Amino acid sequence: MVLDAMGGDHGPAATVPGALAARREHGVPVVLVGRSDDVRRELRRNGGSGELEVVHADEAVPMTERGAGAARPGSGLLAGCELARRRGGPFVSAGSTGAVVACAVRAFGRREGVLRPALAVALPTPSGSTVLVDAGGTSDPTPEMLAQFAQLGAAYARTVLGVADPSIGLLSIGAEPAKGNRLARAAAGLLPSAPVRFHGNVEGHDVLAGTVDVVVTDGFTGNVVLKNIEGCVRTVLGMVAAAGIAPSGRLDEVARLYSPDTHGGAALLGLTGTVVVAHGSSGAAAVARACVVASELAAVGEPFPPGGGARDDRTPFGPASEGRAPDGRAPTGPVA
Amino acid sequence: MVLDAMGGDHGPAATVPGALAARREHGVPVVLVGRSDDVRRELRRNGGSGELEVVHADEAVPMTERGAGAARPGSGLLAGCELARRRGGPFVSAGSTGAVVACAVRAFGRREGVLRPALAVALPTPSGSTVLVDAGGTSDPTPEMLAQFAQLGAAYARTVLGVADPSIGLLSIGAEPAKGNRLARAAAGLLPSAPVRFHGNVEGHDVLAGTVDVVVTDGFTGNVVLKNIEGCVRTVLGMVAAAGIAPSGRLDEVARLYSPDTHGGAALLGLTGTVVVAHGSSGAAAVARACVVASELAAVGEPFPPGGGARDDRTPFGPASEGRAPDGRAPTGPVA
Incomplete structure (x- = not known):
């Protein structure tokens, strides 16, 4: 599964240890998408250098981003969604809800007949x-x-x-x-x-x-x-x-x-892939929980044919x- | 102050003992408007015959009433609001919010410049x-x-x-x-x-x-x-x-x-008189509290010139x- 490393109020300081916990404690392999320098520094700080795949995406989407604008070419959030789609796995972000929804719709597309997610x-x-x-x-x-x-x-x-x-x-x-x-x-x-x-x-x-x-x-x-x-x-x-x-x-x-930390965020329904939007204020535990929930949701296959x-x-x-x-x-x- | 005796899920079974409590425990004189037979029976049951003024109004407004329709001539709720306006005192009801608002607007009128209460x-x-x-x-x-x-x-x-x-x-x-x-x-x-x-x-x-x-x-x-x-x-x-x-x-x-029972209901702001809408499920204690709150609100004079x-x-x-x-x-x- 793919995690937006730059999303949320705390960015990599929460997402990287969260991703490491998801991998270490729950066996969920996480791909981190974001500014690779920031992400690798945070991995080192948490004793996890080389433990998770990191995919560089330059342009982080700020938490104040209003929605459709975030789904622009070059947006790191969009890059993360597209990577998840190509790999056939779920995507998780603690970024601005509107921005995540816009990018997820653009990358995954709505399921047939679904008007809005x-x-x-x-x-x-x-x-x-x-x-x-x-x-x-x-x-x-x-x-x-x-x-x-x-x-x-x-x-x-x-x-x-x-x-x-x-x-x-x-x-x-x-x-x-x-x-x-x-x-x-x-x-x-x-x-x-x-x-x-x-x-x-x-x-x-x-x-x-x-x-x-x-x-x-x-x-x-x-x-x-x-x-x-x-x-x-x-x-x-x-x-x-x-x-x-x-x-x-x-x-x-x-x-x-x-x-x-318990509910792990909200599932975005109506798309062709699994997307979980974690709370903007998520700390590492909430990010880890969101990754686990996303992985479980994806495991039920396509729950909404x-x-x-x-x-x-x-x-x-x-x-x-x-x-x-x-x-x-x-x-x-x-x-x- | 005037109380809609028929309003709320429990009608006179809650409003009458509530009005008696407001009078006995807080010195708030309450005029009961509603079907006088029902109201007087409930007063007797609570040992309060003759203790409060009762004004007969025949047509009770059901809790399912949708709003403007309640402000029809003959509606007991409208009669209660009009009585309160004539006496220059506050009005209290645990009736359907939409119905109370419609009757109160019709009886009291909005204050100058106020678009909606x-x-x-x-x-x-x-x-x-x-x-x-x-x-x-x-x-x-x-x-x-x-x-x-x-x-x-x-x-x-x-x-x-x-x-x-x-x-x-x-x-x-x-x-x-x-x-x-x-x-x-x-x-x-x-x-x-x-x-x-x-x-x-x-x-x-x-x-x-x-x-x-x-x-x-x-x-x-x-x-x-x-x-x-x-x-x-x-x-x-x-x-x-x-x-x-x-x-x-x-x-x-x-x-x-x-x-x-504690907050006593919601104040309807923007009218020329004092109106308190109590919770539909109000028991006697909540009705009493609403009467006391209305009387206090009215006592601050016209709070919103x-x-x-x-x-x-x-x-x-x-x-x-x-x-x-x-x-x-x-x-x-x-x-x-």
Whole structure:
């Protein structure tokens, strides 16, 4: 598998020891793509000179990069994606989500019928896991795209979490289909006829309650929710510790469940290859975990074959048109 | 103050004992509006016959009501709002948010220059409180409306929380103004010239971190975030208890901070009167708290005079036009 060595807030200082840990502790062979001087220096510092393959790519993509611009010729991120495609292995980056999505789409291409990719994250609930999709792949999707995200999320829950017939909830602000913003209301009209087991609308409090197996939303709301959970876990456990109710060491057991070190990042669904986007703030442990997750995802083979999500005689990916946003405009691409 | 006796998931079974508690424990005189037979029966059941004024209104608005439709002649919710306006006091309801907003706008009217009302909730952070606005007032606002919500939220933080010069963050999915969905990107372009102390974009993890005094977002995202926090607090503390790390009784101290029983609901800002929307699931304690909060809010007088939010020579409520959504369409009204 190929790792973007320059991505993330910490760059090679986190990615290189993370890659070494993935190799040493989990047997996952990692190819590092980035500025080879920086990468080799970091390998030496970690006693790993020559231990991993390094492929030089000159132009690092800054974390502030907004998306499509990152997929330019010469971009190190694009070079990494293309290398992964040529080698037939997964790609991992802790870089700017929008930039990773743009490069991954360009290098791997979308699977047939897929309108836009979506990021999926499995979040721990009291009874198991709930998949949140889209956690930041497409910030202004159309209702048709949300219906596809439901199918991509269902395929992820089946193949990765082993849920035989996953239930799908549409994230909104009331149980009735008429509640929500324009996008949610339009999607609530499409989902009952999509080839998934549609539970209906769910609300913010359902995300971690285990109400459904897959929570579907747009990439803006999903990304806000994902980060809101991270912050909420930190604040609430911090308050418990500060009040002397429990020692913070013990509380870390729960905090860890929601940490990037554990979940290993988000899977970008809907492409012809396996791509994992790690958290921008990932340290070495989170990078290692993302590499392991990517390698496991790739090992399930092609988890989302074009016809794999179909139920009965309904087409797997709905209308061929990508639809229009409820606002009548074309959807915008990956979040930045 | 006037309380919608029929609102909320539990109706008079929660509102009547809540109103009695507000009167008995906090000296807040409550007028109950609703089906007088039901209300008087519940008063008798709680040993409070004749203790509170009851105004009959026949037609209860169901919790599934979608908004504007609730503001019809004959609606008990509208009758309650109009009674509060005539008496010059606050109005409280645990009814459907969209229905309450629609009736309140119709009965009280918006303050001069205000394009749409917004719901504000003060959330506990490790260092104090952060105001989340809009928590569900307007589901598809324009960027201009978000700039006004910032001013309404700042005025709330000043008058209710006593923060002299509140900082404002725009909820998005990256720190850079170019990140976000269309709405957030457009709002990020307006807020630097709005008459508020604009911090810049914040992300989901900042909401409970105390990064800024006021977090501004659209009513859809805000409502999802508010309920997501409620669910997250419940799940995380439940996991701590289930793991035997701390007794659930002690953890309730923290859970209570985020419970409607404590925060008492959301204030609807931008109208000529004081309106508090309590949580639909409110029990008697939460209803009582909402009545007390409404009475306190009303006691600060008119916290948001048309010129009250101005800094320097900038106009308090920006452009007279309500703007267009980034999608080019007119904004939609209150969330349903």
